[in-house]
Structure formats: C-alpha cells, structure tokens
Amino acid sequence: MLQSPSPMTRSPLPPHVLLFPLPLQGPVNSMLKLAELLCLADLHITFVVTDYINSRLQRHSNFQSRFDHYPNFQIKTVSDGLPEDHPRGDRFIELFDSLRRKTKPLFKEMLSSGCLESDSRRRVSCIVADGILGFTCDVGNELGIPVFYVRTISACCLWVFFCLPKLIEAGEIPFNGDDMDELIKSVPGMERFLRRRDLPSFCRSGNIADQNILLYRTECDEIPRAYGLILNTFEELEGPILSEIRSLCPNIYTIGPLHAHLKAKLAARGSSQPTFSNSLWEEDQTCMAWLDAQPSKSVIYVSFGSLVNITSEQYMEFWHGLVNSGQRFLWVIRPDSILNKDSGSRIPDEVSEGTKERGYIVDWAPQEEVLAHPSVGGFLTHSGWNSTLESVFEGLPMICWPYFLDQQVNSRFVGNVWNLGLDMKDTSDRNLVEKMVRDLMEVRKEEFLQRADQMAKSAKRCLVEGGSSYNSFERLVKDIESMDAPVS
Structure with a gap:
C-alpha cells in the first residue's frame, strides 16, 4: 500500500x-x-x-x-x-x-x-x-x-x-x-x-x-x-x-x-x-400518498434497480405472481426496462383488475423513503448492494432476484447466511413468485421480520x-x- x-x-x-x-x-x-x-x-x-x-x-x-x-x-x-x-x-x-x-x-x-x-x-x-x-x-x-x-x-x-x-x-x-x-x-x-x-x-x-x-x-x-x-x-x-x-x-x-x-x-x-x-431518474412521489393509505407492513415493494432489463415473458410472470399472491405491492417498472414490451405482454383483464385493487406502479420511486415507510413489509429486489443495505437498515426481509455482477453473491448471503429473506435466482415462474411473496408477507412473516429487526438494530448501533x-x-x-x- x-x-x-x-x-x-x-x-x-x-x-x-x-x-x-x-x-x-x-x-x-x-x-x-x-x-x-x-x-x-x-x-x-x-x-x-x-x-x-x-x-x-x-x-x-x-x-x-x-x-x-x-x-x-x-x-x-x-x-x-x-x-x-x-x-x-x-x-x-x-x-x-x-x-x-x-x-x-x-x-x-x-x-x-x-x-x-x-x-x-x-x-x-x-x-x-x-x-x-x-x-x-x-x-x-x-x-x-x-x-x-x-x-x-x-x-x-x-x-x-x-x-x-x-x-x-x-x-x-x-x-x-x-x-x-x-x-x-x-x-x-x-x-x-x-x-x-x-x-x-x-x-x-x-x-x-x-x-x-x-x-x-x-x-x-x-x-x-x-x-x-x-x-x-x-x-x-x-x-x-x-x-x-x-x-x-x-x-x-x-x-x-x-x-x-x-x-x-x-x-x-x-x-x-x-x-x-441523487437519482439519475425522475422520482414519482405520488406513490408515497398511496403508501400512506395502506395498513402497516402490508405492502411488498418491487424494484429491480437502474440497470436490470427483463423480458416481456418475465414481466408477465412477475405480474401474475404478484397479483395471485393477494398481497399489496408497489412496483417500479422503468420505461426502458422491458425488452420486446409489445410482444405478448398484454395484461389479462383479471390481472389488470387485481393490480387496480392492490397494486401501484411507477416508473421510478424515492427508494429510501419507500423502504422506511411503515406500510412496507418486504422488498422484492435485484440484490444490488445499495438496495440490500437500505433494506437491512429498515428491518425489511427480502426476496432476491439477482441480475448480474455482485447480486448473485449478495442474494445467497441474504437467503442462507444472514437469513434475511428468500433467494429466487434463476427463475421467474409465476407460481414460485406467488409462493415466495406469500411466504415473506404472510406464512413466515413474523420469522423474517424478527430476524430482520435484529440485524437492523445492529446496523443502527454501529453508527x-x-x-x-x-x-x-x-x-x-x-x-x-x-x-x-x-x-x-
């Protein structure tokens, strides 16, 4: 050195x-x-x-x-x-x-x-x-x-x-x-x-x-x-x-x-x-008012970051899985993030209706504010390191769907070392999306929240x-x- x-x-x-x-x-x-x-x-x-x-x-x-x-x-x-x-x-x-x-x-x-x-x-x-x-x-x-x-x-x-x-x-x-x-x-x-x-x-x-x-x-x-x-x-x-x-x-x-x-x-x-x-994208603040109207810990926040691109097929699988889970969700979908968006990506009526009832979609969100909001109870994330740390600090369990670079390693640590959520890498099947969202937000909710809260307290003590x-x-x-x- x-x-x-x-x-x-x-x-x-x-x-x-x-x-x-x-x-x-x-x-x-x-x-x-x-x-x-x-x-x-x-x-x-x-x-x-x-x-x-x-x-x-x-x-x-x-x-x-x-x-x-x-x-x-x-x-x-x-x-x-x-x-x-x-x-x-x-x-x-x-x-x-x-x-x-x-x-x-x-x-x-x-x-x-x-x-x-x-x-x-x-x-x-x-x-x-x-x-x-x-x-x-x-x-x-x-x-x-x-x-x-x-x-x-x-x-x-x-x-x-x-x-x-x-x-x-x-x-x-x-x-x-x-x-x-x-x-x-x-x-x-x-x-x-x-x-x-x-x-x-x-x-x-x-x-x-x-x-x-x-x-x-x-x-x-x-x-x-x-x-x-x-x-x-x-x-x-x-x-x-x-x-x-x-x-x-x-x-x-x-x-x-x-x-x-x-x-x-x-x-x-x-x-x-x-x-x-410090965002390079314009943030839609209207989602904060929507979150204000939701019950405590009831919303799963979904964002795959600033670089991830998904296919129209993956897009549809996530949409079906989120709606079929019955959970409330706030989903960030960048306008440039979906490949071949016009190819087979028409939203079925029942899915569109389910989104209106329980979901809110924006192009970009003020993520730190969203994760700190009391109505948010989980994070479906690409496992970028900033996003992971922000979730850790707020005591939010994660479902990890990594895309590239460090994200594959991060998701393994979240799911199997730190026990702060679930690792869903290499698949976007609607049935698995539905199951993992239910597990995180309902079936194993208290287990994950308790572990996430312990790590959040450690994060706060170190500062x-x-x-x-x-x-x-x-x-x-x-x-x-x-x-x-x-x-x-």
Missing part, C-alpha cells in the same frame, strides 16, 4: 479530497453520500463525475441545491469519451475501456494543471476513487498523491473477485458439467454454502478470457495498491468475510450503511437539510458514537488529515 507523506509544513487550509466514482447510478449515489459525510467533517471536497452523469444528476436530482449548503464542495466534470447515446449501463466494459484510454489523461491534466485549487482551496491532498478505476492510482502515483479506494459492492462479492485466480487455477471455472448447485471450494470462508449459481453471473460464460473475468480477476492485485480500502458495509454484517479480505488489505474502513451514516451525522448536528435525491462504523469513519478522517501535504 502507498505510504502517506510526512509533511514538514502544514497548510492553514483544510485537506482537499478528490472523489471519483464509477459513473453508474449505484456507485455515484454512494459516493455522493460519502462526499457529504466528508464535507460535514470540514474537509474540502472536489467531486469528479463524467459529463453524462452530471447532466443526468442536474436533470433528475436536487443534489446541486443540497450541496450549495457546503461552500467546501465543488463538482468538476470530465468526458468519458463515449457518444451521448451510448448505453453505458448495458455495455459497461466499453465504458471501462473508454475511461482507461480517454479519461485517464484528462484526469491527470485536471490534477496537475492547478485548476482544482485556489486561494481558498489548496492542492489535492488525496484521491478517493472507485477501486475498479485503477488508472486513478496510476495518476496518483505519478503525481505523489495518496489514493484510497472505495468499493461500493459488498465485501462478500469483493472477496469472490479476489479469489477468481484461485477458482481458475483449481479448475472451478469454467464449469465442468451443468450442475449449478455444486459447491465452490476455492473461496475461503464460503466453502459450506457458495454454489456455482451464486458466483457472479459472468462466471457462467464458460470462457476464462471473458472480458468481465479479465477485468475482475485483477482485483486482488489492484486493491492493495491503495493506502486504504473504504467499504459501504458494517462489521456486524460481514465480519467473517472482512477478516478474509484483511489478509490482503489490512487497512479497511467499514463506514456503512452510508445512507444511514449520513442521516445520523446530519441529525447529530440538528441539520434541517431537505429530503435529498452511534463508539460503534464500529462511527469509529471507522473517524479514523478515516484522521488519516486524511495526516496526509495534509506541505505548502509549496
């Missing part, structure tokens, strides 16, 4: 931290929360986003007006090198490649040109970047600026990434045979429960030269290059896996759940900050003074302050 500099003379100005998130909805959302936490710690912050992400934030969120409250915050934009109409989320390997080739020199120029500093803002003290953006560490090394990596995925999935070389060496990927329930033996700490089907989706490609495997198999070498690793998790949730990761990265800061950590810090200051959104995430964040701030570079 990089060593922090030992300054001879300290600047009278606060340390200046540059944050660079992976330019996708989930990572940007998490890093904006981290940026605000660091603002509250009285550090100077430069938040670097791509032009594309900035335009969506300006259009759909209130983040700019929110950060106007922080004179120590500034946002800077850089090109990702892709045309405006490029489907970045759907073809993110092309995004990574463009960032490495085209954004890296622009990023270096931004840091070395002096454009980020002023009479009231000193030169950048350290970089806090998404760990998948390895070029940020290259630039930091060249310019003598310490780098912290952030990973906005779960620790359990990050550990699987670290173990990809072992999986390949042991011949566990690519798979031999078609038994997807065969246990995986080359991921320490997960030998008893991790199956082939629980590995990240790209492990099913059958090709170790798959671009995703080539990208993520380097994590075990890339992440330890940084001075430290910041994770959006908490010790009480992922402690055993964090112990494994510390064998390679001793300096870890577990500061999650980030969304709740920020709210706790604001509450401690008596802040009257308005409800905020109070003396708690694991509280202490970890305080240590992070002190370490950043110790990197206060000498006055030029």
Whole structure:
C-alpha cells in the first residue's frame, strides 16, 4: 500500500479530497453520500463525475441545491469519451475501456494543471476513487498523491473477485458439467454454502478470457495498491468475510450503511437539510400518498434497480405472481426496462383488475423513503448492494432476484447466511413468485421480520458514537488529515 507523506509544513487550509466514482447510478449515489459525510467533517471536497452523469444528476436530482449548503464542495466534470447515446449501463466494459484510454489523461491534466485549487482551496491532498478505476492510482502515483479506494459492492462479492485466480487455477471455472448447485471450494470462508449459481453471473460464460473475468480477476492485485480500502458495509454484517479480505488489505474502513451514516451525522448536528435525491431518474412521489393509505407492513415493494432489463415473458410472470399472491405491492417498472414490451405482454383483464385493487406502479420511486415507510413489509429486489443495505437498515426481509455482477453473491448471503429473506435466482415462474411473496408477507412473516429487526438494530448501533462504523469513519478522517501535504 502507498505510504502517506510526512509533511514538514502544514497548510492553514483544510485537506482537499478528490472523489471519483464509477459513473453508474449505484456507485455515484454512494459516493455522493460519502462526499457529504466528508464535507460535514470540514474537509474540502472536489467531486469528479463524467459529463453524462452530471447532466443526468442536474436533470433528475436536487443534489446541486443540497450541496450549495457546503461552500467546501465543488463538482468538476470530465468526458468519458463515449457518444451521448451510448448505453453505458448495458455495455459497461466499453465504458471501462473508454475511461482507461480517454479519461485517464484528462484526469491527470485536471490534477496537475492547478485548476482544482485556489486561494481558498489548496492542492489535492488525496484521491478517493472507485477501486475498479485503477488508472486513478496510476495518476496518483505519478503525481505523489495518496489514493484510497472505495468499493461500493459488498465485501462478500469483493472477496469472490479476489479469489477468481484461485477458482481458475483449481479448475472451478469454467464449469465442468451443468450442475449449478455444486459447491465452490476455492473461496475461503464460503466453502459450506457458495454454489456455482451464486458466483457472479459472468462466471457462467464458460470462457476464462471473458472480458468481465479479465477485468475482475485483477482485483486482488489492484486493491492493495491503495493506502486504504473504504467499504459501504458494517462489521456486524460481514465480519467473517472482512477478516478474509484483511489478509490482503489490512487497512479497511467499514463506514456503512452510508445512507444511514449520513442521516445520523446530519441529525447529530440538528441539520434541517431537505429530503435529498441523487437519482439519475425522475422520482414519482405520488406513490408515497398511496403508501400512506395502506395498513402497516402490508405492502411488498418491487424494484429491480437502474440497470436490470427483463423480458416481456418475465414481466408477465412477475405480474401474475404478484397479483395471485393477494398481497399489496408497489412496483417500479422503468420505461426502458422491458425488452420486446409489445410482444405478448398484454395484461389479462383479471390481472389488470387485481393490480387496480392492490397494486401501484411507477416508473421510478424515492427508494429510501419507500423502504422506511411503515406500510412496507418486504422488498422484492435485484440484490444490488445499495438496495440490500437500505433494506437491512429498515428491518425489511427480502426476496432476491439477482441480475448480474455482485447480486448473485449478495442474494445467497441474504437467503442462507444472514437469513434475511428468500433467494429466487434463476427463475421467474409465476407460481414460485406467488409462493415466495406469500411466504415473506404472510406464512413466515413474523420469522423474517424478527430476524430482520435484529440485524437492523445492529446496523443502527454501529453508527452511534463508539460503534464500529462511527469509529471507522473517524479514523478515516484522521488519516486524511495526516496526509495534509506541505505548502509549496
């Protein structure tokens, strides 16, 4: 890991931290929360986003007006090198490649040109970047600026990434045979429960030269290059896996759940900050009034996140299953999320009527507000890490229908390690959807709510003074302050 500099003379100005998130909805959302936490710690912050992400934030969120409250915050934009109409989320390997080739020199120029500093803002003290953006560490090394990596995925999935070389060496990927329930033996700490089907989706490609495997198999070498690793998790949730990761990265800061950590810090200051959104999509607030009219813990919230696409057949199976379960539901269906929507996706009259009686559908929802609403009793989710942590914090059991990347690993932990819900991966049959919704919301409701409530209490305890995430964040701030570079 990089060593922090030992300054001879300290600047009278606060340390200046540059944050660079992976330019996708989930990572940007998490890093904006981290940026605000660091603002509250009285550090100077430069938040670097791509032009594309900035335009969506300006259009759909209130983040700019929110950060106007922080004179120590500034946002800077850089090109990702892709045309405006490029489907970045759907073809993110092309995004990574463009960032490495085209954004890296622009990023270096931004840091070395002096454009980020002023009479009231000193030169950048350290970089806090998404760990998948390895070029940020290259630039930091060249310019003598310490780098912290952030990973906005779960620790359990990050550990699987670290173990990809072992999986390949042991011949566990690519798979031999078609038994997807065969246990995986080359991921320490997960030998008893991790199956082939629980590995990240790209492990099913059958090709170790798959671009995703080539990208993520380097994590075990890339992440330890940084001075430290910041994770959006908490010790009480992922402690055993964090112990494994510390064998390679001793300096870890577990500061999650980030969304709740920020709210706790604001509450401690008596802040009257308005409800905020970092969404790249326009939120439909009308669903909150609908939730107000529903009984306590009676609604299952259904959302597959910002990147998931489903077929029209899957869409119909979920619709039938939800209506046939007899439960109330709030369903987020992005306009662009259904493939071949006009092909065989007519809603039968009885299903349409059942939706009117018990369901409410929106293009996008204010998810944190929804999950905190007293009428919501469960979450049918794609198992993205932000969504999983938000559900954990609110004490909501989950039905997991993972789509890609870390979500397969997360769903296995939710269903079989943390016992916070049900894992429904690899199927969308209407009868199984109906059964699992009934199990979560009715048959096993008290069992799941009790377990979820226990974990929620742990999540809340870690954020109070003396708690694991509280202490970890305080240590992070002190370490950043110790990197206060000498006055030029």
